[in-house]
Amino acid sequence: MGGERVRLGRRSLLKRASGIAAGGLGLAGARRAMSQTRLPDNLLLVSDQRPVYGGVPRRGGTLRMVRPTWDVADFNPTSFRMDYQVAASYLEPLLRPDDVTMEPRPGLAESWDASSDGREITYRLRDGVEWHDGSPLSADDIAFSFEAYRDDLDSGAVNLLALLDQVEPLDNRVVRVRLLANDPTWLFNASSLPMFQAAQYRAHWEGQPEGVKTLSGFDWRTSLPIGTGPWRLTDWTDRGVWFARNETHWDQPPWLDRLEIAWETGDQLRLEAWESGEADILWPFKASSLENVGRRSGRLYEAETARVMFAAFNFANPDSPISGALDDPNLRRALTLAIDRQALAADVFGGFARPFAAGTVAQPWAHDDSLRSPRSDRAEAGALLEASGWSDYNGDGILERVDGLPLSLVVVFQSDLSAGLGRVLSRVKLDLVSVGVDLQLQPLSPAAFDDRWRETRDYDLIAYAYDLYPAFTDYDLYGSRWDIRRNAFGWNPGGYANPRADTAVEAYLEATSIDRQRQALLDLQQAVDNDLFGLWFGFPNDLVLVASDLLGFQPNKVWQTANTPALWRSED
Numbered sequence: 001m002g003g004e005r006v007r008l009g010r011r012s013l014l015k016r017a018s019g020i021a022a023g024g025l026g027l028a029g030a031r032r033a034m035s036q037t038r039l040p041d042n043l044l045l046v047s048d049q050r051p052v053y054g055g056v057p058r059r060g061g062t063l064r065m066v067r068p069t070w071d072v073a074d075f076n077p078t079s080f081r082m083d084y085q086v087a088a089s090y091l092e093p094l095l096r097p098d099d100v101t102m103e104p105r106p107g108l109a110e111s112w113d114a115s116s117d118g119r120e121i122t123y124r125l126r127d128g129v130e131w132h133d134g135s136p137l138s139a140d141d142i143a144f145s146f147e148a149y150r151d152d153l154d155s156g157a158v159n160l161l162a163l164l165d166q167v168e169p170l171d172n173r174v175v176r177v178r179l180l181a182n183d184p185t186w187l188f189n190a191s192s193l194p195m196f197q198a199a200q201y202r203a204h205w206e207g208q209p210e211g212v213k214t215l216s217g218f219d220w221r222t223s224l225p226i227g228t229g230p231w232r233l234t235d236w237t238d239r240g241v242w243f244a245r246n247e248t249h250w251d252q253p254p255w256l257d258r259l260e261i262a263w264e265t266g267d268q269l270r271l272e273a274w275e276s277g278e279a280d281i282l283w284p285f286k287a288s289s290l291e292n293v294g295r296r297s298g299r300l301y302e303a304e305t306a307r308v309m310f311a312a313f314n315f316a317n318p319d320s321p322i323s324g325a326l327d328d329p330n331l332r333r334a335l336t337l338a339i340d341r342q343a344l345a346a347d348v349f350g351g352f353a354r355p356f357a358a359g360t361v362a363q364p365w366a367h368d369d370s371l372r373s374p375r376s377d378r379a380e381a382g383a384l385l386e387a388s389g390w391s392d393y394n395g396d397g398i399l400e401r402v403d404g405l406p407l408s409l410v411v412v413f414q415s416d417l418s419a420g421l422g423r424v425l426s427r428v429k430l431d432l433v434s435v436g437v438d439l440q441l442q443p444l445s446p447a448a449f450d451d452r453w454r455e456t457r458d459y460d461l462i463a464y465a466y467d468l469y470p471a472f473t474d475y476d477l478y479g480s481r482w483d484i485r486r487n488a489f490g491w492n493p494g495g496y497a498n499p500r501a502d503t504a505v506e507a508y509l510e511a512t513s514i515d516r517q518r519q520a521l522l523d524l525q526q527a528v529d530n531d532l533f534g535l536w537f538g539f540p541n542d543l544v545l546v547a548s549d550l551l552g553f554q555p556n557k558v559w560q561t562a563n564t565p566a567l568w569r570s571e572d
Contacts, residue, residue, distance in 0.1 A: 037287050037350035042297040043545075049100050049304055053551050057568040062258040063550070065561070066270045066279040069263045072238055075225045076215040077196045078149050080156040085261055086241050088562045090132070090227035091194030094123055094142065095187060099556045099563070102306060102470040103365045103514065104187045108137060108195060108228065118182030118512040121191075125173040129250045131197050132232045139169030144198035146177065146190070148205065153214040160190045160469075184511050188471030192558070197226045230254050230565040239263060255552070255568035268292065274545060281553070282545040283560050287350025297548040302352050302541050303555035306362040306470075309424055309537035311411055311463040312477070316485065316495030319458040322405050326460065330384045332532035337374055337381040338435045339428055341538055348423045355538040359525045360477065362468055362539050364557070365514070366521040371529050373536045381435045392436055399436035408438040412452050413463040415443035421465040424537050453493040454484060461535070462493045470558060472508065472521055478528055479505040494534070500527040 039045055069083035077087055095104040095112065109123040129137040150161040163186075166178040179186065204218050225233050230253060231243035240262035245254045262278070264270045267289060273279040275294045285300075313326050325331055345355035358371040390399040390407050399407040409432075413421055422443060429439040442459070444452060453462055468474075476482035480497040482490035504524035511517040528534075542560050546553050549570045556562040 037290055037346075037352070039290065039300065040293050042295060043290075043293065044299045044548075045302060046299050047302045049555055051301075051554065055551070055570070057255045057552060058571070059255050059257070059568070061256050061569040062260060063256045063281070063564055063567060064277075064279050065259070065261045065281055066264045066273045067261055068265050068267075068270065068284070072236075072241075072263055074216055075220045076152070076154055076218070077145075077194055077225075078152040078157060078215060079154040081154075083261070083263075084559060085561060087194050088229075088559055089231040089243055089259060089261070089564065090225060090229040090233050091196060092227065092229050093192045093194055095191040097188065097192050097470040097558050098365075099554055099558075100304075101365045102188070102363045102557055104191060104470070107192075108142075109191075112187070112191075114187070114512065116512065118184075119179045121177045121179075121186060122170070123175050123177075123191075125175070126250055127173065129228055130248060131228055132226045132246065133197075135197075135199065136172070137195075137228055138172045138198075139175035140172075141198045142175045142195055143167040143169050144202065144205075145193070145195045148196075148201070148213075148215060149190075149193055151213055152216075153212055154216045157190075157193055160185070160193070164190070182510065182512055184508060184517050185469070185471035185473055187514075189469045189473070192470060195228070200226050231259050249565075252565065254565035256564075259564060274298075274547075277547075280547045280550050281561055283542065285543040285545045287352050287543060290350070293545075299546050299548060299553075301544040301546060301553060301555060301560075303544055303560050304354070304364075304557065305539060305542050306364075306468040306557050307466070307540050307542075308360045308362050308468065309421060309463075309465040309540065310360055310534050311413075311425070311428075311461040311537070312494040312496070312534040313532075314457065314460055314462060314494040315497075317458060317460055318456075320460060322401065322407065325407070328388050329532055330388045331390075334381040334384040334388075334435065335432065335437065336532065336535055337377045337384070338437065339373075339431045339535065339537075340376040341373055342375070344424060344427045344431075345538060347427055348420055349540050352541045352543055353538050354541065357539040358529055358536045360468075360474055361472055361521050361525050363470060363472060366472060366518050368522050368525040371525055373538070376431070378435050385435065385437075390436070397433070397436060398438045406438060407436065408440065409460040410440045410442060410458075411461040411463055412442045412444055412449065412459040414446055414449040416446065420540065421463060424465075425463055428535070428537070457485070457493070457495075472517070475505045475508060475524075478502075478524065478533070496528075496533060498527055498531050498533075501531070501533075 067083045067085050074081045093107045094109040096107040098105050108125055110126045112123045114121050125137060146167045149155055149157045150164050163179045163181055163183045165180045168176045170176055201215055205213055230246050230249045232246045234244050235242045243259040245257055247253050271289055271292055274282040275296050315326055341355035345351055345353040356372045358373045361367050385399060389401055393400050425441050432439045476491040478501045480502050483492040483495055484490045485495055501524055504520050504527055508517055508520035511520055544560050550567055551570055552566040552568050554563045554566055
């Protein structure tokens, strides 16, 4: 999994007891803002991750969404070029990640079994599931989907199927996957990919030469995309996609009659669409946009994510004038103590974050909640720096060693990856200078960023911000055998080496049960946190703006607005 980092859906490529205030009812978990951001009086803040609604859902109405998309004409399910809201509406996976924990739950597969060595997974499909054209879901559809994800020239999921050897339908409802080796991520990641109909695409697929096959270029105007999902696609243009309720859905048809998804890339224009009623749900939504909210009443859901922000120390910077300084745990400890994470969360995220959450394992099923970044203690940070031989000898406010070399560090990050990351690092720069440490920020283009960590590696810290898969895939961030300096297919951009972390990584990769995976990841988190692998910046939360007359919203860590079938209109 080293080398190119693949992110799906919003990751890239990317939440309950009596009603709501607008209807004269109360909503469990609702509260006014307890952050630095003041909410408009017409918005109610909801922080419960499994909100409960009162009343009886009723049918009828249309759900309107305006999404920030970039490619609206490519329904190739393997490429993830189209906004994932579309695929999440009409396609479904074998196993779906739990909304809150991200553990695998039954989807199109009602059950599954894995062999003792983890190399064979057998799925049993639900009986009675139909495609939107009325034909039954079969094991052949699953085999075709997996093979297309692996072999499609435009696939955005190819790394998730790197260990796929063979997919074999055993009968119409049973399919067996053979892997080249145990893959602890398979049930979480590959099994959660949306499945599609073999009959719709097979002729197009088989009409292309081996090695260049792709579903891109299929004529979706004459053959609308078909799925098994709760919404049936009825029409699309360059401005949007229209869906109708799938009345025969195997689980439960949506409460609403129709779903309309339109496109608009501008944040302010999307907010104006919500204000005017052209949109009922707005996500993503930035805390900084709260000051632009008008008079429409609604609820603001503060939804937890599996998003991480951190800066890894580089223990092998070939050009560092203070070579070896970061090997000193007192220095690393001083840097983390200097950061005021509470203020950082308020300044950058409006307080909508978990500022003291530590590490890069943010998936709830595996995250160690006992690990917490420390509160800022600049006096202690200063004492540690002094004990390590750093002092402001020349009075310029920056500490130096006795040889006169200043404590100046360079952090690199990809400039277009996350605007929030740049703001976080700017805030960290202010915190560090308060204890005499100079931090130089170097935002880089994607190409320049890749060159720095792959080739020159001349930085002291390297910062990242990204959303996580349901499974843990960042073992190559920590494992020493994935050090890019020795492994061309590796990552480990800081040259990190920790025997305890290596042992935990190997235990994770060999684990054939979720319980064993969890234990290995708990060990890994303890190892890298105790060893001060990097600077943790907490886990930012998402904000989802929902119209007050729309009930039933449930956050979803994989895709916050995935659960549209559960929504209904209030009677008021």
